Amino acid sequence: MKLLQLTDVLGRLDNGRLHLGNAELFFDIDPETGMVTIVREIDRERDTTFFILEITAQEYFENGTIAPSPSNSSTLTNLNIADDNDNTPSFSKSTYEIEMNEVADFDVSMPFDIFVFDMDLGDNGTYTIESDYPDDIRIVPAEAFGNVTLQLTALSSGTIFDYEATQEVTVTLTTTEKADPSHISTATLIVTLNDDNDHVPQFQQSVYTVQVEENVQKGHSLVNISATDDDLSDNFGNASLR
Numbered sequence: 093m094k095l096l097q098l099t100d101v102l103g104r105l106d107n108g109r110l111h112l113g114n115a116e117l118f119f120d121i122d123p124e125t126g127m128v129t130i131v132r133e134i135d136r137e138r139d140t141t142f143f144i145l146e147i148t149a150q151e152y153f154e155n156g157t158i159a160p161s162p163s164n165s166s167t168l169t170n171l172n173i174a175d176d177n178d179n180t181p182s183f184s185k186s187t188y189e190i191e192m193n194e195v196a197d198f199d200v201s202m203p204f205d206i207f208v209f210d211m212d213l214g215d216n217g218t219y220t221i222e223s224d225y226p227d228d229i230r231i232v233p234a235e236a237f238g239n240v241t242l243q244l245t246a247l248s249s250g251t252i253f254d255y256e257a258t259q260e261v262t263v264t265l266t267t268t269e270k271a272d273p274s275h276i277s278t279a280t281l282i283v284t285l286n287d288d289n290d291h292v293p294q295f296q297q298s299v300y301t302v303q304v305e306e307n308v309q310k311g312h313s314l315v316n317i318s319a320t321d322d323d324l325s326d327n328f329g330n331a332s333l334r
């Protein structure tokens with residue numbers, strides 16, 4: 093790929109030759125024609141966003157020996173690498189795991205970080221982050237550019253974090269790029285719940301009416317009163333009733 097041809101700028105070189113003073117890993121220059129070409133693919137995010145190419149014109153005698161000084165001059169050429177949208181906004185891990193109390197940890201940030209990145213420029217590196225349970229988990233920020241660390245919060249107004257319904261919740265997180273919505277990536281968040289005491293014991297009946305004959309014997313059973321507690325763990329449920 094032809095980048096620039098220096099003889100277009102410098103005029104015809106009679107006995108001169110052009111050399112690159114740097115960046116030979118990526119570029120080559122034809123000493124006669126001054127044509128600069130790319131010899132190795134440049135990744136703007138991996139390698140560099142610009143080059144300052146130093147190009148030297150050296151004067152020679154016809155027999156090929158270098159002419160006596162002063163016989164060379166140099167010029168600097170700025171070369172900016174334009175962005176190509178070659179990155180998808182990505183999570184640092186494919187799966188994140190966390191433990192939380194089903195009630196006590198509502199409405200406070202989960203104590204871990206989720207890192208997302210897309211190093212492209214402008215809209216090429218701008219993306220949204222969503223989950224499949226938007227009413228249950230708040231994600232901050234919901235839109236980002238470049239690198240971002242997400243904060244997740246389980247909401248008390250939601251319904252999925254209920255130990256009595258399930259002890260493990262799987263959430264899918266999705267990033268979608270603004271410039272090209274086909275640039276999508278996902279990660280899985282596995283939340284293991286701990287039981288909280290969010291159910292109070294309930295009597296089977298609100299009122300018990302018992303008629304007792306006079307003169308009943310000591311030890312005679314009158315009525316069987318029972319209560320239940322919907323919490324599942326022994327600490328907070330039926331097993332904790334006395």
Ligand SMILES: [Ca+2]
Nearest residue numbers: 176177178212
């Ligand atoms: Ca890029």
Ligand SMILES: [Ca+2]
Nearest residue numbers: 179210212216
């Ligand atoms: Ca991108």
Ligand SMILES: [Ca+2]
Nearest residue numbers: 287288290323
């Ligand atoms: Ca509970």
Ligand SMILES: [Ca+2]
Nearest residue numbers: 291321323328
């Ligand atoms: Ca309870």
